[in-house]
Amino acid sequence: MIEFENVSKTYDRSWHALVDVSMKFDRGEFAFIIGPTGAGKTTLLRLMYREELPTSGRITIMGYDLARMKPPEIPELRRHVGIVFQDFKLLNDRTVYDNLEFVLRAIDTPPHLVPQQVENTMIRVGILHKRDSFPHQLSGGEQQKVSIARALVKNPDILLADEPTGNIDPKGALEVLDILKEINYAGTTVIMATHDISRATQARKRFVLVENGRVKTDVA
Amino acid sequence: MALGNLLKESWRGVRRHRSAFLMSVSVQGICLLLFTMFAVITINLFSLLRVARDRIEVYAFITDDAIPDDLTASLKLVAGIHDVRYVNKTEALQELKQDLGESSAIIDALGSNPLPASLRIKLAPGYTQPKNLEEVERKISIMPGVKEVWSGRELLTRLERIFTTALVLDIALLIIIGLAVVFIIFQSIESVIATRSKEIEIMRLVGATDAMVRGPFYWEGVLQGVAGGLIAFVLSLVLYQVALTQLPQPIFPVIGVLLFNSVLGAVLGYMGADIALGRFVK
Numbered sequence: 196m197i198e199f200e201n202v203s204k205t206y207d208r209s210w211h212a213l214v215d216v217s218m219k220f221d222r223g224e225f226a227f228i229i230g231p232t233g234a235g236k237t238t239l240l241r242l243m244y245r246e247e248l249p250t251s252g253r254i255t256i257m258g259y260d261l262a263r264m265k266p267p268e269i270p271e272l273r274r275h276v277g278i279v280f281q282d283f284k285l286l287n288d289r290t291v292y293d294n295l296e297f298v299l300r301a302i303d304t305p306p307h308l309v310p311q312q313v314e315n316t317m318i319r320v321g322i323l324h325k326r327d328s329f330p331h332q333l334s335g336g337e338q339q340k341v342s343i344a345r346a347l348v349k350n351p352d353i354l355l356a357d358e359p360t361g362n363i364d365p366k367g368a369l370e371v372l373d374i375l376k377e378i379n380y381a382g383t384t385v386i387m388a389t390h391d392i393s394r395a396t397q398a399r400k401r402f403v404l405v406e407n408g409r410v411k412t413d414v415a
Numbered sequence: 416m417a418l419g420n421l422l423k424e425s426w427r428g429v430r431r432h433r434s435a436f437l438m439s440v441s442v443q444g445i446c447l448l449l450f451t452m453f454a455v456i457t458i459n460l461f462s463l464l465r466v467a468r469d470r471i472e473v474y475a476f477i478t479d480d481a482i483p484d485d486l487t488a489s490l491k492l493v494a495g496i497h498d499v500r501y502v503n504k505t506e507a508l509q510e511l512k513q514d515l516g517e518s519s520a521i522i523d524a525l526g527s528n529p530l531p532a533s534l535r536i537k538l539a540p541g542y543t544q545p546k547n548l549e550e551v552e553r554k555i556s557i558m559p560g561v562k563e564v565w566s567g568r569e570l571l572t573r574l575e576r577i578f579t580t581a582l583v584l585d586i587a588l589l590i591i592i593g594l595a596v597v598f599i600i601f602q603s604i605e606s607v608i609a610t611r612s613k614e615i616e617i618m619r620l621v622g623a624t625d626a627m628v629r630g631p632f633y634w635e636g637v638l639q640g641v642a643g644g645l646i647a648f649v650l651s652l653v654l655y656q657v658a659l660t661q662l663p664q665p666i667f668p669v670i671g672v673l674l675f676n677s678v679l680g681a682v683l684g685y686m687g688a689d690i691a692l693g694r695f696v697k
Contacts, residue, residue, distance in 0.1 A: 244620065246620075266625070267624070267625075270619075270622040270623060270624045270625075270627075271622070272622075273619075273620060273621060273622035274621070274622035275622075276622075278620055278621075284613065284616070284617060286613060286614060286617070288431070297614070297617070298617070298621045300423075300424075301617075301618045301621055301622075301623040301627055301628075302621060302622050302623060302627075303627065306419070345617075345621075349621065349622070
């Protein structure tokens with residue numbers, strides 16, 4: 196489903212964010228990308244949602260060769276990929292419901308399907324009771340749940356989470372992790388980048404250790 | 416993005432930046448009003464010019480021994496002459512008296528009729544331009560029996576010159592005001608883009624197409640432009656009502672001005688938004 200073949204990414208001709216990375220993620224897999232800050236985890240994710248292009252090597256996701264994609268194909272790819280950010284990136288002037296609805300409207304979902312789809316997703320993530328709240332009225336954990344719901348509302352095949360537990364308390368972090376596992380259980384491929392190695396190893400899922408832009412360990 | 420969604424997003428943007436939007440459309444309205452005023456003045460000048468061209472008549476004053484019928488026949492052979500009417504000395508005097516009205520007693524005081532007989536010549540439509548008129552005048556003036564020729568060509572030439580100057584001014588004004596309005600809308604959309612950068616980022620990341628991301632901004636630009644155009648239209652209508660009390664029957668093509676301002680506003684709005692998007696939304 197996702198394949199990296201000898202992928203390298205260099206910034207400013209001298210900073211090597213990724214060096215000769217080769218790996219593969221199958222459909223329905225849950226994997227952690229772990230490593231210290233600056234190891235190249237975020238770069239890996241940014242390459243996966245085609246926010247960046249590799250300097251060399253090849254990345255294919257769901258049959259799309261990311262380097263050879265035409266610009267109109269990028270939105271097509273991104274509709275299959277949900278992204279969760281450490282800083283949530285929620286729209287602060289919109290309610291929880293509106294944040295989710297915004298995504299569906301942006302991808303031209305038929306209007307009559309929107310309310311049900313938003314509601315189902317809020318139920319799935321456990322934030323239905325917060326539907327009319329604004330982000331600033333929510334805790335960090337709740338905001339991250341909204342962020343996950345927003346990524347999930349369009350039913351993606353892949354969910355990429357970049358340090359989703361980084362800005363929230365331990366209890367909230369556990370809840371977020373449980374939600375991600377449930378999402379994966381329902382069939383979505385989940386790839387989560389984190390620097391919290393102990394949490395990743397405790398989860399008993401595949402983890403890829405990245406250091407200085409290189410894959411050091413890949414344990415299934 | 417469906418049209419409904421696009422409009423909804425654009426309207427949401429307008430509502431969120433109400434004061435900036437109002438400020439922007441007011442300035443645009445005043446700019447476009449300036450152009451509308453000049454354009455309407457030019458339309459009125461053109462109408463005046465057309466009336467003058469339609470009414471233009473060449474007066475060929477003839478000598479006492481000239482035979483009007485012979486001259487009329489000769490004149491009708493000249494290219495551009497549509498109709499010739501003979502006015503004898505008595506008719507000319509009566510015309511003058513009519514024109515002078517109550518002051519016609521002055522004429523009676525003269526005793527004898529000093530006015531010459533004349534041939535009043537109507538020209539074919541294509542021959543009322545000053546250049547053609549001059550040529551016709553020249554041909555008439557060299558005919559035997561013609562003492563003097565007068566046509567009011569100088570007045571027509573002056574009117575044409577004023578009209579041409581007004582037209583050039585209009586075009587220059589349209590360019591300057593057009594650029595100013597595009598700049599105003601560009602700045603307005605630029606600030607909207609800046610405040611909605613997070614929305615743009617999210618839209619792109621969730622898979623919105625380029626058209627979906629940019630569409631609302633184009634609509635907002637067009638909406639601003641049309642609103643500015645409508646303000647200019649309403650203000651010019653008010654000024655027209657004032658002008659009606661001061662001028663005899665000025666022309667004001669209501670539908671034309673409304674359509675022109677709306678379309679011009681929409682085009683300028685689109686251009687402003689396009690430049691802003693080109694610079695700030697890659």
